[in-house]
Amino acid sequence: MRDTRSQFRPIDHPNDHFILTTVVGSYPKPTWLNQARELYHTHSSKDSRERYNEAKNDASSIVIKEHEDAGLDVIVDGEMKRNEMVEYFAERIRGYEFNGPVKVWGHNYFDKPSVVEKLSYGEPWLLEEYKYNMKIAEKPIKVPITGPYTLSNWSFNEFYKDEVELSYELAELVNKEIKNLVGSGVRYIQIDEPALATTPEDHKIVRDCLERITEGIPDNVRIGLHVCYGDYSRIFPKILDYPVDEFDVELANGNYAQLDVFKKVPFTKDIGFGVIDVHDSRIESVEEVKERILKGLEIVPPDRLTVSPDCGLKLLSREVAYKKMVNMVKATRMVEEELDRGEIEIVE
Amino acid sequence: MVQIMSSSLGMYPLPDWTKDELSKLKGHQRDGLISGNENALINSVYDSAREFIIGEQQNAEIDIIIEGQLRWDDMLAHPLIVHESVDARGLVRYYDNNNFYREPVVTGELTVSGDVAQELEKTSELIRFPSAIFPGPYTLSQLATDEYYGSETSFLEAMGEFVQGEVNAFPDINHLILLEPSLSFNPPSTEHKEIFLKSIEEIKNTLKEEIVIQTYWGTFDREVYSDLLELDVGIGFDFVTEVESNLALLNELGSPKTASIGVVNGQNTNVESFGEVKEIVDRVIETGADIQNVIVNSNTGLFYLPENKFTEKLGVLGSFVKNEGGL
Numbered sequence A: 001m002r003d004t005r006s007q008f009r010p011i012d013h014p015n016d017h018f019i020l021t022t023v024v025g026s027y028p029k030p031t032w033l034n035q036a037r038e039l040y041h042t043h044s045s046k047d048s049r050e051r052y053n054e055a056k057n058d059a060s061s062i063v064i065k066e067h068e069d070a071g072l073d074v075i076v077d078g079e080m081k082r083n084e085m086v087e088y089f090a091e092r093i094r095g096y097e098f099n100g101p102v103k104v105w106g107h108n109y110f111d112k113p114s115v116v117e118k119l120s121y122g123e124p125w126l127l128e129e130y131k132y133n134m135k136i137a138e139k140p141i142k143v144p145i146t147g148p149y150t151l152s153n154w155s156f157n158e159f160y161k162d163e164v165e166l167s168y169e170l171a172e173l174v175n176k177e178i179k180n181l182v183g184s185g186v187r188y189i190q191i192d193e194p195a196l197a198t199t200p201e202d203h204k205i206v207r208d209c210l211e212r213i214t215e216g217i218p219d220n221v222r223i224g225l226h227v228c229y230g231d232y233s234r235i236f237p238k239i240l241d242y243p244v245d246e247f248d249v250e251l252a253n254g255n256y257a258q259l260d261v262f263k264k265v266p267f268t269k270d271i272g273f274g275v276i277d278v279h280d281s282r283i284e285s286v287e288e289v290k291e292r293i294l295k296g297l298e299i300v301p302p303d304r305l306t307v308s309p310d311c312g313l314k315l316l317s318r319e320v321a322y323k324k325m326v327n328m329v330k331a332t333r334m335v336e337e338e339l340d341r342g343e344i345e346i347v348e
Numbered sequence B: 001m002v003q004i005m006s007s008s009l010g011m012y013p014l015p016d017w018t019k020d021e022l023s024k025l026k027g028h029q030r031d032g033l034i035s036g037n038e039n040a041l042i043n044s045v046y047d048s049a050r051e052f053i054i055g056e057q058q059n060a061e062i063d064i065i066i067e068g069q070l071r072w073d074d075m076l077a078h079p080l081i082v083h084e085s086v087d088a089r090g091l092v093r094y095y096d097n098n099n100f101y102r103e104p105v106v107t108g109e110l111t112v113s114g115d116v117a118q119e120l121e122k123t124s125e126l127i128r129f130p131s132a133i134f135p136g137p138y139t140l141s142q143l144a145t146d147e148y149y150g151s152e153t154s155f156l157e158a159m160g161e162f163v164q165g166e167v168n169a170f171p172d173i174n175h176l177i178l179l180e181p182s183l184s185f186n187p188p189s190t191e192h193k194e195i196f197l198k199s200i201e202e203i204k205n206t207l208k209e210e211i212v213i214q215t216y217w218g219t220f221d222r223e224v225y226s227d228l229l230e231l232d233v234g235i236g237f238d239f240v241t242e243v244e245s246n247l248a249l250l251n252e253l254g255s256p257k258t259a260s261i262g263v264v265n266g267q268n269t270n271v272e273s274f275g276e277v278k279e280i281v282d283r284v285i286e287t288g289a290d291i292q293n294v295i296v297n298s299n300t301g302l303f304y305l306p307e308n309k310f311t312e313k314l315g316v317l318g319s320f321v322k323n324e325g326g327l
């Protein structure tokens, strides 16, 4: 298997063993960022737009700094410049139309866009975000992109024959976006597919999408796939032949009830192992996170383990999100030390 | 001659103008969910929303007017969620799609709550004889978790009695449509089918109004379908997700006197043309001499549409029948 991981090992990494620490993507937005956005939406003036842009840049800078302070090996900017994970992309892709919010349940609404004509790339999606972050960050950056199957699944399809055809079209556009990003220096891409593993057969569609997404992407670019909320038994072990380096899963929230799913056959990819519950504001102790990391080592050896929260941290308060990351990194470094001292048995 | 009428199913989108008012009155997230014990101020917002939505149906010249279920947090589980013997637990996904409900866990006897009856009473103050939409017993038993009745059969029986009790509390209505997507999604075992049919028969016997068993996201299995025909109840089909298999049932096993046919897609913003609706309606009528009433319908509730598309889709249903009514 190709090695896309060692490029993210910090030069001054303190231990022999290296377990990669990162986060999934979103992070709580500072209150003043939301205020700046509301002012812009109320006034839509040039002045309020500039202030909102400035606020977004400032927020990205701060979150990058917080991620670095927490000690993460690979950081993101908390998606400060994005609204929802589908809306953000649908606003940039040509062929989408917004008609207004739809009810998901209770008072939860989603501005579900409609595909009304053949889609085309439109304006660059994430280039500006990445270029800004690159100037600020000292650590390597991961770029999360909503995957084509989720984009398709969470859109009204008025144009394509079916969801599959729409997913493939979107996969081509994601491929184009990744090529642009890689051209600007991105080496770590995460495809977010929360819609995967929600129906029995969707793993085939996502595989075919990933073939399209990774077409012509250089070997040194690390591609991760993040899946949450799903029934992993529907997609494992089928996902092991997906053309990705890392498979990132949510497990802490379900108290590792699905862990055994991954023990059925050897896990031959890197695993992004969820050790932080993003729906619970209680801060896990270092000791607790350590126990969870050890569960990850039941699946893969340390050099294929990535430690991260279950999902984006945006639903938590900023203080809680930060403290959770700090404990996560501390716990990981302690596990590395114990591995160095030979105190933990490694499977395989 | 076949009589054609227009209607729609289940839950409607909440009018945009009420959302701000409600979120102010309710606060956010968990506290904003329906419990059945809302204060007068909150209920008055729902009352004016209901009045608005009935006006929307009248504007669209819909024949069979429904309440709209604007209070409901989800499209089926509501009557259980507001029940005092039910705990609402974690969020669950409906039928592998992007709608959710809180898992209703039954922890005590399912007595009559009268929650939906109250909604219909209020509707009756605005129009004569609204139609009632209610989840069917099989679907409710599939969505809910039992921590009281002890066996699947007694749970299903209890659901039958629960539905019967609730609908018997309704004021005078036009039709009763029982929503049964689980009949398609996860057909009952023979034993459960018998219990289900017995419940439906009992409900039918206690009602003077016509009853329609409506499924969606698939079609009936042949056995359930022929048993329903034998019970002489109205039958509702989803012609958005299934065309040929529904027509096969009608052709091969016969047709009900009243067929509700879901031809307008409640899950897509693409607005159906007159021709698209007509093609399906014509094909259904061609299958059976027994059909006396065709209810042209949406395949699911229309709540999952943005408001503008919801209004357009009501317009499609209403104007189709207006132009095609005297077939």
Ligand SMILES: [Zn+2]
Residues within 6 Å of the ligand: A024, A194, A226, A227, A228, A310, A311, A312
């Ligand atoms: Zn996630």
